[in-house]
Amino acid sequence: MITKKSPPAAIAKIAAEAEPAKLSDDELLEFLTVCNDFYRRGEPIISDAQYDFVFLAELKKRHPHHPYLETVEPEKAFAGKTVALPEMMLSTEKTYSKDGIEKWLQRIEKAAEELGLEFSRLIFRATPKLDGYAAYDDGLALYTRGDGRKGTDISRVFERGLIVGGDGKRGQGAGEIVVSQRYFNTHLADFFENARNFQASIIKEKELEEHALAAIQNHAAVFFPFAQLPDWLGSAQEILERFEAIIEAVPAKVDFDVDGVIFEVTDARIKKHMGATRHHHRWQIAYKSNVETAVVTVLRVTPQTSRSGRVNPVAELEPTKLSGAVISRATAHHYKMVRDMGIGAGTVIELTRSGLVIPKIERVLTPKTPQIPENCPSCGSELVWDSDYLYCPNTVQCPAQIENTIEHFFRTLRNIDGFGGKTIEKLHAAGIRSVYQIYQLDLERLQGLGFGDKTSQNLLDQLVRSRTDPLEDWRFLGAFGIYRMGLGNCERLLQHFPLLSIFELTLEDIVSIEGFAEKTGEAVITSLAKIKGDFMRIHALGFNLLRTPLRSEQAQAASPIAGKTIVFTGAMQHGSREDMTREAKRLGAKVGSSVSGKTDFLVTGSDVGAAKIAAAQEKGVRVISEAEYLEMLK
Numbered sequence: 001m002i003t004k005k006s007p008p009a010a011i012a013k014i015a016a017e018a019e020p021a022k023l024s025d026d027e028l029l030e031f032l033t034v035c036n037d038f039y040r041r042g043e044p045i046i047s048d049a050q051y052d053f054v055f056l057a058e059l060k061k062r063h064p065h066h067p068y069l070e071t072v073e074p075e076k077a078f079a080g081k082t083v084a085l086p087e088m089m090l091s092t093e094k095t096y097s098k099d100g101i102e103k104w105l106q107r108i109e110k111a112a113e114e115l116g117l118e119f120s121r122l123i124f125r126a127t128p129k130l131d132g133y134a135a136y137d138d139g140l141a142l143y144t145r146g147d148g149r150k151g152t153d154i155s156r157v158f159e160r161g162l163i164v165g166g167d168g169k170r171g172q173g174a175g176e177i178v179v180s181q182r183y184f185n186t187h188l189a190d191f192f193e194n195a196r197n198f199q200a201s202i203i204k205e206k207e208l209e210e211h212a213l214a215a216i217q218n219h220a221a222v223f224f225p226f227a228q229l230p231d232w233l234g235s236a237q238e239i240l241e242r243f244e245a246i247i248e249a250v251p252a253k254v255d256f257d258v259d260g261v262i263f264e265v266t267d268a269r270i271k272k273h274m275g276a277t278r279h280h281h282r283w284q285i286a287y288k289s290n291v292e293t294a295v296v297t298v299l300r301v302t303p304q305t306s307r308s309g310r311v312n313p314v315a316e317l318e319p320t321k322l323s324g325a326v327i328s329r330a331t332a333h334h335y336k337m338v339r340d341m342g343i344g345a346g347t348v349i350e351l352t353r354s355g356l357v358i359p360k361i362e363r364v365l366t367p368k369t370p371q372i373p374e375n376c377p378s379c380g381s382e383l384v385w386d387s388d389y390l391y392c393p394n395t396v397q398c399p400a401q402i403e404n405t406i407e408h409f410f411r412t413l414r415n416i417d418g419f420g421g422k423t424i425e426k427l428h429a430a431g432i433r434s435v436y437q438i439y440q441l442d443l444e445r446l447q448g449l450g451f452g453d454k455t456s457q458n459l460l461d462q463l464v465r466s467r468t469d470p471l472e473d474w475r476f477l478g479a480f481g482i483y484r485m486g487l488g489n490c491e492r493l494l495q496h497f498p499l500l501s502i503f504e505l506t507l508e509d510i511v512s513i514e515g516f517a518e519k520t521g522e523a524v525i526t527s528l529a530k531i532k533g534d535f536m537r538i539h540a541l542g543f544n545l546l547r548t549p550l551r552s553e554q555a556q557a558a559s560p561i562a563g564k565t566i567v568f569t570g571a572m573q574h575g576s577r578e579d580m581t582r583e584a585k586r587l588g589a590k591v592g593s594s595v596s597g598k599t600d601f602l603v604t605g606s607d608v609g610a611a612k613i614a615a616a617q618e619k620g621v622r623v624i625s626e627a628e629y630l631e632m633l634k
């Protein structure tokens with residue numbers, strides 16, 4: 001048996017407990033990083049499903065755009081020089097549902113439209129998603145994927161006798177080092193923990209273990225270029241019509257470990273037009289098959305009162321293992337669903353994991369008498385129905401509403417630790433009812449409430465930090481939990497009106513902002529009036545707020561495109577379409593998706609049809625090339 005390097009005890013403990021919600025951001029990130037390092041080395045600490053659905057999903061839930069999620073998970077370099085890869089080797093966008101594939105196809109359709117190509121005639125390729133060790137063969141050397149741009153020379157594996165799978169020719173670009181499943185099971189399973197462990201061992205500079213050498217000599221382990229993979233070819237329509245059959249047949253075409261199916265469009269023009277993010281090529285997607293479903297019995301449905309007073313049904317389940325984690329809770333959408341579908345003690349449901357930490361109930365197999373509460377679980381008030389939802393009407397005194405409101409405040413600020421559910425519960429029990437009161441606490445008072453000396457000091461330090469660390473004003477506003485005002489809407493509002501003026505806004509003012517409908521506007525005004533007192537008092541404590549630049553100011557800024565409307569078309573060299581859009585917006589421009597009379601500039605990349613240019617010019621739009629555009633920004 002090859003001895004593994006074991007992970008640090010703290011990491012092993014986290015892996016065993018599988019409770020990501022307990023971890024701080026830093027701990028979660030460190031855990032992911034260590035798991036990734038061990039995984040790339042061929043010694044995974046946790047299963048892929050656990051990595052994806054339990055821990056990565058938690059990071060995604062907390063910070064949807066965290067850099068860790070938007071770049072290629074790096075490999076620690078093996079010995080050898082690192083070199084720039086001839087082509088970027090990225091990760092893949094992943095989906096776990098046919099729906100995800102359908103949405104991806106719609107994006108391809110849009111790209112085809114932009115290029116004037118006929119979508120229905122595009123050919124798609126589906127190949128088995130190899131679960132081996134990614135590498136790049138330029139014909140002279142073989143490189144690891146590294147960070148996606150630079151890899152390490154591992155040509156030694158060819159010197160050790162590894163052959164190329166398929167037609168056997170060198171220089172076919174990206175592929176993976178893989179091993180025959182049959183061979184692994186009969187000849188290697190006693191010596192290597194898993195195929196990944198074996199594949200990584202072939203690459204390491206350390207001398208080859210005898211069974212590994214034999215596997216290479218027997219051509220059971222090979223480098224398989226993706227270009228050589230057996231595939232399925234067809235149209236978008238065929239993908240959708242024959243989805244289940246494709247998903248079943250494609251992985252069976254090889255005798256290697258496979259963890260899904262890769263779909264990609266074959267047309268080079270589309271590929272070039274769509275380009276890539278820092279994480280994946282937009283013209284490619286992986287359908288991963290490691291989604292499991294389980295049939296589970298509901299023990300009981302527990303009501304939970306949220307900060308808005310809405311009472312949410314949480315189904316407690318017989319603990320069940322699913323995709324690498326033990327699931328003991330699932331949520332139903334609302335109480336109407338509980339009532340209509342008959343969810344209560346003994347109900348049998350089908351549960352699917354699709355990247356959510358707490359899965360949602362999608363299907364009821366055996367309905368039972370639904371469990372509908374009559375009173376608020378927190379304050380006992382009689383609940384009331386409002387369309388599909390149950391509410392606790394006791395907005396002023398309900399402990400759950402107060403505690404969750406306070407928790408929401410600190411969670412949204414993000415720059416403060418220590419004010420989690422437990423602490424807030426304790427504070428509430430001691431008579432604290434608002435965020436403002438929390439900011440009035442001093443050391444003595446905290447100690448008097450039963451917090452230890454160290455904890456009390458820490459809580460105070462954190463409260464100071466929350467006011468001195470720079471904080472975006474839209475985040476501060478979002479912390480008050482205004483109805484219909486998520487962080488995105490808060491930011492948009494403050495791009496039009498300064499923070500302290502928002503309490504004077506009229507309905508007209510609000511609906512003048514794009515994306516704010518009349519109904520939202522009314523709700524926002526009512527809700528703002530409700531929080532005004534609290535807001536002013538807390539604001540007066542002095543936070544280090546970063547002011548959101550007003551759109552009107554941006555337009556006056558020195559940028560040559562400020563206030564202008566720009567449309568990008570064609571394939572760009574300077575960066576992805578997304579990057580260029582972001583940059584233009586930062587410089588005060590509006591970016592449109594199609595040319596209209598209001599457009600100032602049409603910026604053209606390559607592959608733009610003459611008709612499109614003529615049509616724009618006819619509307620009086622200035623058409624400039626990407627190079628001219630960049631020149632203008634200088």
Ligand SMILES: NC(=O)c1ccc[n+]([C@@H]2O[C@H](COP(=O)([O-])OP(=O)(O)OC[C@H]3O[C@@H](n4cnc5c(N)ncnc54)[C@H](O)[C@@H]3O)[C@@H](O)[C@H]2O)c1
Nearest residue numbers: 035036039044046047048051091092127128129130134262
């Ligand atoms: N268990 C763990 O601790 C752990 C840690 C980190 C990552 N992971 C796993 O790694 C995966 C994410 O890593 P990733 O970004 O390297 O991989 P990925 O799953 O996103 O796949 C991207 C790679 O797929 C490969 N690929 C395989 N077959 C292909 C084909 N037919 N055509 C084109 N490309 C093909 C390419 O090498 C490409 O680099 C996740 O599935 C995750 O579960 C697990």
Ligand SMILES: [Zn+2]
Nearest residue numbers: 376379392398
């Ligand atoms: Zn209540």
